Amino acid sequence: MRTICLLAIGWLLSFAGHAAGPATIAKVNRQLWQEPVNTTAGFDKASRAAILVYAQSLQAMQKLSDADMKAAFKIKTVNRTSANKWLNKELALSLRNYQSAAKNCGAGDWTCVGHPASTADLLKHAGNFGASIPATMIQWHDNLQQFSRAYIAEQLRLAALFPTVSSEIDNFNDREWNGDDFADRQFLLTFDDGPTKAHGDSDEVLQMLAANRKSAVFFILGENLQKRLTATDAKTLAELYKGQCVASHGWEHQSHAKWADWQDSITRTQSLLASVLPKRGSENTGSYLPFFRPPYGQRKADSGPFFQQQGLQVALWNLDSQDWNKQVTGDEIIDRMITLMLIKRHGVLLFHDVHPKAKTALPVLFSELGNAVMWRDCDQPM
Template structure:
């Protein structure tokens, strides 16, 4: 979520969750290897969530570094996230074998998972101490990131929750299924991003800004844009990068950018999706989007690649950690930055055949 330069600075994470998954010495590149690493990561994540200390409103405001709190929204997100963690652990445990410390159960609900996770982790040997410490710190920081967004919602809308069936985030996808998305282009790194994807046999959905597309069209012409996005998918990110929850002209932004896309690129390249900048849109916008046949395309795996403090290695490691915990989803990157092009080859190599990367055209069809 690129919050820099936004009026919505309040929702940006003060501390970004990072880790070094090389402390997990087993490979992730097979379904079994991915599931074992996912089970272990989910145990740490569930243990951390289960052990969240009770805090009153003043303590939460200080911890999350916000000025106002929507307790109902926070509680709703925590309940949903606990259910997701329990479900994901069940999926990761399908191939469990006796004697594997990452296999615990039977588990009736999240509470039993949290308790079992704490017991399993307490008995770990010294060889996994560094990994355990890394995953615990990562889980704590990531939960704070997400709790902050939930506590601000819906006053500051974001990807943390949806407003209706016309919206989705990626939590709805099949297990071990992931889609790549890039925001804010076309920009200085779009060509390099496109070339990287081609080298690895992947494609992605590019959520473009109308003003950037118009500038590139004026400079290079339509044929160059056809070549740039050949084999990829393109959808709208609005006309300019500003909050569509605080802009009287947000509907014009959606319609004008869509018209430019349809007049510039072939229909086979375009998806009927709109991704609001910063994830911000009004709670009552569903009637408009439904009438226009547009899905609001959010995300559930945020690379934070706009953060100056994160290099490509940190971004790749962050995304691997989130993929182990979430087990499905829509990955958010930006092709106006170059870090994704450097980070993703390592992600692809680490995961091998353990997960699927469906064709970008399936993204709209699956929802």
């Protein structure tokens, strides 16, 4: 274990993050997994293998010191309690996810390593997993291990900064959710930052979803909605989101943890949304949902009473596509999201309808996953 820890530290010190975000984004080559994942059995087998690699990487990261994380992430302080909480939560989720994926294990399946009843059992099996991997899958294993460590570094950095810098990494109260509690193999699509100008990326994303018979929650910026409303009318705008759901992303895309006018940002956007969309959609319009997604996931730790007074829930996410990031191509988004869905097995996917990558990546993702997962209807996100 000491050798694994030293390797993790050496790799992590090359991560070179900074205060605004990680400099290196986790990437993976899904093609190295040589079997389809478009059935429940195929998805579960790939999921079992991915979870074991992920759990071993989590164990290695648990050994990192505060000094290691400060140097790797280029941050001044580390909230060790928060970092440990996230690592322990991920291990607990990994145990639950492996147990779900192992329900249809068959004899002779190299991804089936027994029936772990605790995280200690899971880590023991994960530590021995390497010996059972077929020679043809060694490249897959090494690639996924690199991805797992890079992804854990992305998330561990957020945990180390929380709550001084708030994010999607943890909740402040029971009116906040991120998809960790969804049922097995259930996923919700969400999009941030729209709408764009008419006939822009937002319109094309909506057309793509309609063509694929999928729904999503669109977290809209009030100022963008007002601009679009000025150029058209409320009826046309409501029809644009036919079959979809709309919620608030605030008036402007800035941190609602630091902005003096954050409460006004939320109430102004809520009023505008309510004037354009009904609370429950008909067949011809979209639905307005009483949710708020904070830009960057940043909100004040003591904002719970305000959201309760407004009748709002804070809707976060646990599967970040990074589709806004210039470092990540459309193909890399598909690789990343399918891999994370295999590891996480349920949750909220974050995309942005003001960028072009989602509209081409998602149809491929839908096709490759087939009937292996269930896409939740946007009217029932919880």
